[in-house]
Amino acid sequence: MRLIILFIFISLVSGCSTPYANKEITGKNFPSITGQTLEKKTVNIPDDFSEKFTLLLIGYTQNSQFDIDRWLIGLDMTNTNVATYELPTIQGLFPKMFSTVINNGMRSGIPKQLWKGVVTVYEDGEKIQAFTGNERPNNCRVILLNNRGKILHFYDQGFSVGALNQLKKHVDK
Numbered sequence: 001m002r003l004i005i006l007f008i009f010i011s012l013v014s015g016c017s018t019p020y021a022n023k024e025i026t027g028k029n030f031p032s033i034t035g036q037t038l039e040k041k042t043v044n045i046p047d048d049f050s051e052k053f054t055l056l057l058i059g060y061t062q063n064s065q066f067d068i069d070r071w072l073i074g075l076d077m078t079n080t081n082v083a084t085y086e087l088p089t090i091q092g093l094f095p096k097m098f099s100t101v102i103n104n105g106m107r108s109g110i111p112k113q114l115w116k117g118v119v120t121v122y123e124d125g126e127k128i129q130a131f132t133g134n135e136r137p138n139n140c141r142v143i144l145l146n147n148r149g150k151i152l153h154f155y156d157q158g159f160s161v162g163a164l165n166q167l168k169k170h171v172d173k
Contacts, residue, residue: 018126022133026154030056030145031131033124035087043119045087046149053152053171055084058141060134067140070159078164082144082171089121089128132156144170 030046037043046054055075057068068086075084121128132141136156144153144167153170155163 017134018129019135020130020133022135022156023131024154025132025143025151028151030143030149030151031124031127033121033127035119035121035124037116038118038120039116041116045119045121046145049083049145049149050147051083052147053082054145054147055082055167055171056087056141056143056145057084058087058089058128058132058143060089060129060137060141063138064140067138067159071140071142071164074159074161074164078168080164080168080171084117086118087121087128088118090125142167 032047033045035043035045045056057071059065059068072084074080075082132143132154133156136158139156139158142153142155142163143151146152153167155167157163
């Protein structure tokens with residue numbers, strides 16, 4: 001019986017992740033997606049973003065949080081003033097089924113004042129991964145949008161000072 005349960009669990013987990021080749025998406029319009037902040041507020045991306053620039057730090061695995069944190073520290077240390085959102089983006093049926101458990105785990109590790117800037121994306125997770133690609137899933141997808149949802153800057157190679165400086169040039173224009 002345990003073997004059957006283990007087989008079903010492995011099938012669910014392994015069948016929930018589709019590989020997509022990484023793509024260059026600079027200049028394209030960001031697709032319309034919906035997510036929910038850790039405060040449980042629905043966010044329509046990019047429609048709900050009216051700032052001149054909005055930065056999305058998209059993570060596909062729990063391990064991508066390390067890369068996201070380096071970007072956040074770099075943005076802070078360089079005084080880069082841009083509306084920034086973390087988007088944990090997970091595809092597949094299994095994560096959707098356990099989204100409450102996953103979100104509660106994030107809430108327990110993130111200070112409450114930051115919850116409005118963390119938007120979990122489950123329903124449209126595969127859509128985003130297909131759009132950007134999900135090779136090297138531990139690397140954060142860094143996407144700078146203008147107020148019309150156009151992608152002005154995209155980077156998915158892991159944090160680097162040079163990449164941060166390129167992003168900063170766009171924001172400082």
